């Protein structure tokens with residue numbers, strides 16, 4: 001399978017929903033007034049409206065279980081497997097979108113299931129109501145389609161306008177930017193009135209920008225960059241074109257210079273444009289059926305009966321994309337009964353990679369508000385022990401509410417800094433680190449990110465992410481008969497927050513990168529500008545709004561090979577250096593680290609390094625702080641029997 005070309009969430013037409021190449025229309029830019037109407041076409045999904053990764057934070061938290069007539073609640077101990085789409089096709093439902101008809105067949109078509117018949121009889125009273133609903137639904141669909149067409153016509157008339165040759169970008173003619181002049185350098189910065197005037201002037205200027213012209217120039221410059229040899233103006237450097245492009249991206253889409261540059265480094269110019277455009281539209285609204293309470297097909301039938309147009313997410317056994325709905329998705333009896341949770345499709349991925357098994361010990365280190373925790377519990381079939389942790393006390397409330405509402409019974413919640421973990425509890429079979437991040441994958445949900453985030457935010461996050469990941473690894477038992485697995489994920493896209501963090505873990509712990517087992521996604525970077533990462537980073541996966549029609553995401557799966565913590569790792573050296581700096585009384589001779597030990601990371605390598613690691617244990621770096629030394633040695637000792645047990 002061509003992994004890069006898979007579009008996992010599709011519109012019922014089978015076309016990718018997002019991707020500027022497919023349409024002549026351009027997305028509504030931040031500064032435009034004209035093209036602001038968001039139309040939900042009849043066969044396009046409803047979009048996610050929440051402002052963050054908190055899947056159901058907008059929803060009322062109620063834990064009552066109120067099964068409806070149509071929705072058969074499963075006993076939470078029910079051992080039934082999640083259904084395949086084939087099973088689903090055998091079942092029936094009132095038809096909605098054409099695509100739904102393929103997937104959910106009409107009732108009473110060759111069904112011989114007695115229960116179904118009984119249920120049909122019961123439901124016959126509802127038929128008139130449903131017919132009425134069908135008519136209303138069709139009218140709504142037609143109205144929306146008309147609105148959509150009108151909107152597209154409006155956009156097209158703007159963007160098909162011929163750009164006068166004189167207005168096109170000519171790098172030989174100096175600065176022709178149509179964006180406002182930079183008035184930030186005020187003559188008298190201390191005068192508040194002057195500043196206010198200038199800011200008003202800026203706003204006015206922004207509204208006067210000829211956005212269609214800027215957009216056309218973005219396309220022209222990209223075209224030139226793609227055929228640079230033939231199309232460049234003589235003597236004009238690629239950098240000049242790139243600078244023009246960045247400026248125009250900032251003007252048109254409203255990004256800070258820094259952030260536009262970040263994405264122009266990650267993507268080539270035309271892909272960057274697709275990415276920026278995708279961020280102007282929301283991702284489809286998706287829900288996850290809670291298999292502790294209901295099967296996806298039963299939930300789908302119940303929701304369809306309420307006037308919800310939906311489709312299964314093809315690559316998931318529990319996901320549904322909502323295309324249109326007559327009812328509030330966060331207030332149906334099925335929702336209140338905990339049969340589903342609103343969860344972005346990308347949020348399924350780390351849990352699929354983690355693949356928790358029944359009866360295991362699993363830690364979700366950064367768990368609130370619990371979208372992934374509750375999915376993990378469902379995959380564990382409410383058995384074993386699941387520990388859900390979050391440092392933020394306020395967010396713990398929504399975590400606990402979701403745990404209750406979804407009927408999770410194998411979970412304990414802790415409110416700690418994840419970095420405390422191995423010293424509080426360890427020996428887990430699997431750990432998920434869904435790390436706090438800058439959130440560059442969720443710009444469509446929170447457009448403020450375009451201007452609010454800075455390089456410093458990335459640096460701060462990266463630091464925490466590295467520490468959390470190392471502690472997550474230390475919390476796992478390498479000799480777990482079923483696991484020894486760590487999954488690291490973020491909803492951000494910088495290489496610093498993703499591949500660089502995993503590479504740091506490879507250099508500091510005895511772990512290897514393994515396949516996520518998710519069949520789609522773009523391979524992680526093994527090199528990025530001046531950085532070089534371990535080749536196995538290609539096994540990690542990136543997800544993009546413009547490629548996969550889901551929030552930007554990163555997923556890496558690690559397998560722990562031994563419980564040994566190299567004493568001369570970068571991490572230890574950094575700690576040691578910190579201590580040296582902070583404790584002037586400690587002499588240099590006391591705190592010098594050992595020579596850096598290289599761990600052989602090759603997946604095919606034998607365990608030669610094991611003896612090195614063991615030797616290294618006796619070679620513990622001297623610590624200036626006695627207390628810390630005692631604690632650390634205790635930890636190493638605690639780990640040794642596990643290492644022996646493994647062999």
Ligand SMILES: C[S@@+](CC[C@H](N)C(=O)[O-])C[C@H]1O[C@@H](n2cnc3c(N)ncnc32)[C@H](O)[C@@H]1O
Pocket residue numbers: 053054055347365366367368369370371372373389390391392395416417418419434435436437464468
């Ligand atoms: C991306 S969100 C997690 C989303 C969650 N996994 C879900 O699926 O619903 C990151 C979480 O990490 C938490 N967090 C931040 N720093 C942390 C730390 N040092 N230890 C533990 N949790 C932390 C934040 O409070 C936030 O809830």
